[in-house]
Amino acid sequence: MALFIACGESSSPVHIQILRFLYQTFDSIKLNVARIFSNSRTCSDDDNLPCTLNDIMSYVGDQCRSKTRHWFSNKDSDNEGNPQAVFNALDLILKENLDRLKTMRDTGPVRCTLETDYRRHVAVIRDLCLGGKIGTALWLRRKMIQKGTVPDVLTHNYLVNELCKIGDLEKADHVIREMSEMRPSPNCATYNAFITGYCRVNELDKALHLFSTMANNGIRPNRVTHNILVHALCKKGLLGDAVKFLGEVLADDDGKATSDVITSTILMDSYFKNGDKFQALALWNDMFQKNIQTDIVAYNVLINGFCLNGDISSAFAYFCQMLKRGFLPDVITYNTLLNCLCKQGKLDEASHFYGVLSKTGVAPDQISYKTIIQGLCIHGDIVKAREFLLSMLEKSVVPEPHIWNVIIDGYGRCGDLSNAFSIRDLMLSFGVSSNVFTFNALILAETRGASCNLGHIHLALQLYDEMLRRGITPDIITYTELIKGHCARGNMKEAEEVFAKIQTLGLAIDHIPFRILKKRYRRMKESDKARDIHQKWLLRNK
DNA sequence: CTAGGGTTAG
Numbered sequence: 192m193a194l195f196i197a198c199g200e201s202s203s204p205v206h207i208q209i210l211r212f213l214y215q216t217f218d219s220i221k222l223n224v225a226r227i228f229s230n231s232r233t234c235s236d237d238d239n240l241p242c243t244l245n246d247i248m249s250y251v252g253d254q255c256r257s258k259t260r261h262w263f264s265n266k267d268s269d270n271e272g273n274p275q276a277v278f279n280a281l282d283l284i285l286k287e288n289l290d291r292l293k294t295m296r297d298t299g300p301v302r303c304t305l306e307t308d309y310r311r312h313v314a315v316i317r318d319l320c321l322g323g324k325i326g327t328a329l330w331l332r333r334k335m336i337q338k339g340t341v342p343d344v345l346t347h348n349y350l351v352n353e354l355c356k357i358g359d360l361e362k363a364d365h366v367i368r369e370m371s372e373m374r375p376s377p378n379c380a381t382y383n384a385f386i387t388g389y390c391r392v393n394e395l396d397k398a399l400h401l402f403s404t405m406a407n408n409g410i411r412p413n414r415v416t417h418n419i420l421v422h423a424l425c426k427k428g429l430l431g432d433a434v435k436f437l438g439e440v441l442a443d444d445d446g447k448a449t450s451d452v453i454t455s456t457i458l459m460d461s462y463f464k465n466g467d468k469f470q471a472l473a474l475w476n477d478m479f480q481k482n483i484q485t486d487i488v489a490y491n492v493l494i495n496g497f498c499l500n501g502d503i504s505s506a507f508a509y510f511c512q513m514l515k516r517g518f519l520p521d522v523i524t525y526n527t528l529l530n531c532l533c534k535q536g537k538l539d540e541a542s543h544f545y546g547v548l549s550k551t552g553v554a555p556d557q558i559s560y561k562t563i564i565q566g567l568c569i570h571g572d573i574v575k576a577r578e579f580l581l582s583m584l585e586k587s588v589v590p591e592p593h594i595w596n597v598i599i600d601g602y603g604r605c606g607d608l609s610n611a612f613s614i615r616d617l618m619l620s621f622g623v624s625s626n627v628f629t630f631n632a633l634i635l636a637e638t639r640g641a642s643c644n645l646g647h648i649h650l651a652l653q654l655y656d657e658m659l660r661r662g663i664t665p666d667i668i669t670y671t672e673l674i675k676g677h678c679a680r681g682n683m684k685e686a687e688e689v690f691a692k693i694q695t696l697g698l699a700i701d702h703i704p705f706r707i708l709k710k711r712y713r714r715m716k717e718s719d720k721a722r723d724i725h726q727k728w729l730l731r732n733k
Numbered sequence: 734c735t736a737g738g739g740t741t742a743g
Contacts, residue, residue: 352734
């Protein structure tokens with residue numbers, strides 16, 4: 192009934208199909224929701240509870256949406272129905288049903304065997320974790336435990352992993368404690384997730400401490416554990432410690448020192464980043480000697496390593512080798528090489544390579560576009576950069592803010608204010624909001640105009656006001672640009688005011704604002720004031 | 734997709 196109302200009076204084929212679809216998918220969803228509610232007779236004291244109902248609804252809604260989308264994509268005719276209207280209708284129906292289910296909850300639980308009940312609940316917890324609804328997932332876990340059914344270690348690991356991913360290590364710790372005191376006992380994957388969590392928030396010492404307690408708890412760290420810590424050490428620039436660590440843990444392994452491709456990849460990457468391509472290559476060759484199967488990530492690290500070295504011909508040599516060995520390059524391989532070509536100013540080759548990329552079925556991503564558009568802008572080919580932007584729009588890919596900003600900046604730097612602003616307007620029309628970088632690019636465009644064509648500094652100031660009105664916080668670049676603009680016009684009083692403002696705000700300041708002011712005072716033969724600025728600079732560095 | 738490696742960056 193509600194469905195007919197929601198869909199309107201039309202009974203076109205598409206609506207009938209939607210109806211059929213809804214009735215097919217709805218039962219399973221209802222079941223899930225019912226199951227959740229059937230266990231919630233007592234109110235939880237969990238602090239996450241207030242969001243529970245919303246979470247369930249959005250969870251169910253998401254499932255429905257994705258199914259609907261899938262359903263739509265399978266139809267190529269009768270498809271001019273408005274999907275948003277369908278989603279609205281769906282939401283409406285879901286809300287009604289949730290209300291009904293609430294009533295059901297009070298009148299009696301849904302009958303089901305314990306085993307299917309358990310399996311469904313566990314599956315819901317897993318899905319909630321993967322969907323980022325950790326609060327609801329924890330709540331459901333507690334409900335299960337209160338009913339005397341304890342989720343297995345795998346399900347707990349999903350919970351721990353999600354908690355660590357959002358950085359709530361306190362709660363992860365709490366869950367793991369409960370696991371240790373009751374059941375299920377944490378396993379190696381539990382610890383690995385927890386260790387990764389600490390590494391992610393840069394608490395390496397805690398991660399290492401956790402590692403050292405594993406043996407006491409009767410859990411043997413595995414290769415994954417080692418890789419997590421080796422990677423974290425490398426990322427902190429402690430390659431030497433990483434190698435030492437690896438040597439120690441492998442020595443404890445009764446000489447069964449089987450290294451794997453991931454460990455080698457981590458170390459190889461780190462050697463390259465430390466500028467030691469010989470050690471990196473030694474590792475690569477070692478992998479072949481030990482008959483370790485390489486993979487595409489290892490190749491990407493190798494290719495990127497040579498790119499970092501500026502050795503583009505070796506990078507392409509290994510690119511060819513990987514093709515010959517039957518490894519299909521992925522978008523990261525292409526982006527790496529594309530970036531290298533752009534950095535070296537080989538824009539023609541980069542464009543050509545981009546053409547190859549798109550013909551081999553590797554879809555370019557935002558990074559591909561960003562790389563090539565930025566390369567083109569830096570090397571002055573703003574026209575071509577703009578063409579790439581438009582080609583994205585033709586493919587219905589909405590560029591991320593950074594890409595728009597690069598083009599706006601490109602126009603600004605070559606003095607084309609009208610195009611800079613028209614791209615900004617185009618960006619807004621696609622629903623992408625300006626950010627601090629957008630405004631900085633526009634302010635730079637205006638102050639550049641001001642330096643050759645005295646009189647436009649007020650336009651830059653207008654932009655600054657607009658920025659504040661929109662709640663975008665100016666950064667050091669914004670203020671530096673304003674100082675530059677004021678100096679260009681000789682408004683030294685205003686320039687000094689902005690300079691003072693930077694210091695009041697306590698923004699991290701570099702040498703640029705000092706240099707701009709000093710230079711200007713020197714040019715004005717105001718050597719006292721120039722010296723004054725210099726003194727301030729020296730004072731800062733004390 | 735129970736846990737581990739690679740590409741961008743005004």
